[in-house]
Amino acid sequence: MINNYGSWLHSSQLCEVKTMKKKIILITGASSGIGKETALALAKQGHKIIIHGRNPEKTKKVYETIINENGNKDIDMYTADLSLMSEVKKFANKIIEHYDHIDVLVNNAGGQFGGTREVTAEGHEKTLAINTLYPFLLTNLLLPLLMKSKSARIVTVASESYRQGGKPIYDDIELERNYSLFKSYGLSKLYVWWIMRQFATRLKEKGINNVTVNTVEPGSAITSLARVSMKKHPLMLIISILWLPFMRSAKYGAKTSIYMATSENAEGVTGKFYGKCKEKNINKKWLSEEGEQKIWDFCIHACEPYLTRNEILEEVSE
Numbered sequence: 001m002i003n004n005y006g007s008w009l010h011s012s013q014l015c016e017v018k019t020m021k022k023k024i025i026l027i028t029g030a031s032s033g034i035g036k037e038t039a040l041a042l043a044k045q046g047h048k049i050i051i052h053g054r055n056p057e058k059t060k061k062v063y064e065t066i067i068n069e070n071g072n073k074d075i076d077m078y079t080a081d082l083s084l085m086s087e088v089k090k091f092a093n094k095i096i097e098h099y100d101h102i103d104v105l106v107n108n109a110g111g112q113f114g115g116t117r118e119v120t121a122e123g124h125e126k127t128l129a130i131n132t133l134y135p136f137l138l139t140n141l142l143l144p145l146l147m148k149s150k151s152a153r154i155v156t157v158a159s160e161s162y163r164q165g166g167k168p169i170y171d172d173i174e175l176e177r178n179y180s181l182f183k184s185y186g187l188s189k190l191y192v193w194w195i196m197r198q199f200a201t202r203l204k205e206k207g208i209n210n211v212t213v214n215t216v217e218p219g220s221a222i223t224s225l226a227r228v229s230m231k232k233h234p235l236m237l238i239i240s241i242l243w244l245p246f247m248r249s250a251k252y253g254a255k256t257s258i259y260m261a262t263s264e265n266a267e268g269v270t271g272k273f274y275g276k277c278k279e280k281n282i283n284k285k286w287l288s289e290e291g292e293q294k295i296w297d298f299c300i301h302a303c304e305p306y307l308t309r310n311e312i313l314e315e316v317s318e
């Protein structure tokens with residue numbers, strides 16, 4: 001059964017939404033924080049929810065909480081380490097095997113690391129892998145499934161921190177020479193926003209109008225996000241303590257994701273950046289068509305072994 005979702009706490013009532021009819025919704029990083037709250041709320045609306053987590057026990061707990069709290073038993077669960085592109089591919093294959101279409105993909109999983117550069121087993125800087133490369137690859141791999149929906153939405157959780165990474169360093173995207181915690185997190189979120197703008201543009205150019213692509217930022221929410229960075233970077237610990245009074249709950253942080261995933265008001269909206277359930281004013285200095293293309297090309301190159309040909313990636317051979 002589908003509820004008409006009630007109003008939320010924004011005084012402006014911007015997040016008041018009338019939701020779409022039953023949808024199949026995949027949410028990554030639903031084992032805690034904003035992803036968990038997004039999954040709980042969307043399950044409450046009555047949709048079929050596919051939750052993804054990295055840790056099987058944590059994800060199972062959320063799975064059980066959703067079923068016990070709101071009685072929606074139409075929940076599936078998967079686990080995968082999305083910082084590894086080989087795992088993203090396996091995860092996408094499982095989704096493709098099990099579902100004939102998907103209506104909403106929420107790219108929520110994300111991470112923040114310490115003051116010293118770390119790489120994944122596949123050799124990518126960890127922040128870039130989990131915040132930029134996986135949303136690029138997963139979105140590409142699931143695009144054919146999304147295109148089978150009458151009206152599909154891709155919602156990617158970025159961050160206001162895109163302004164804190166400084167200028168893109170195109171000859172050092174993996175930050176081998178220029179790593180810092182703030183640069184890696186900020187730039188990875190700028191890049192993923194740009195990638196999602198590229199998806200929106202390319203879909204429009206191909207005349208594919210049944211899939212929209214938007215980016216959201218949740219504001220500052222108390223979650224597990226900074227648990228590693230606070231331990232490994234003293235400045236992050238100090239900033240987090242000072243910032244604590246201004247932080248909101250994970251439930252609050254999830255509002256714009258939920259709104260963009262199912263609100264009828266967001267139907268047809270594409271290529272936008274939303275926060276507090278409304279389009280954000282963007283300073284044009286953060287936008288660069290040339291930059292978007294460079295990051296897109298970089299992602300294609302980095303993910304090439306795992307990509308398959310689709311309408312958006314005509315340049316990639318099978």
Ligand SMILES: NC(=O)c1ccc[n+]([C@@H]2O[C@H](COP(=O)([O-])OP(=O)(O)OC[C@H]3O[C@@H](n4cnc5c(N)ncnc54)[C@H](OP(=O)(O)O)[C@@H]3O)[C@@H](O)[C@H]2O)c1
Nearest residue numbers: 029031033034054081082083109110159220221223224225
């Ligand atoms: N909290 C904020 O103030 C804030 C502000 C701006 C943007 N964001 C963004 O919001 C999104 C959700 O973060 P959150 O604040 O809710 O943090 P969180 O509580 O740490 O949740 C992050 C989720 O992503 C999953 N994840 C992390 N690394 C992963 C990996 N390698 N493979 C698979 N899953 C992985 C986590 O799994 P585990 O449970 O196993 O760790 C968890 O489910 C992120 O994209 C974050 O960058 C948050």
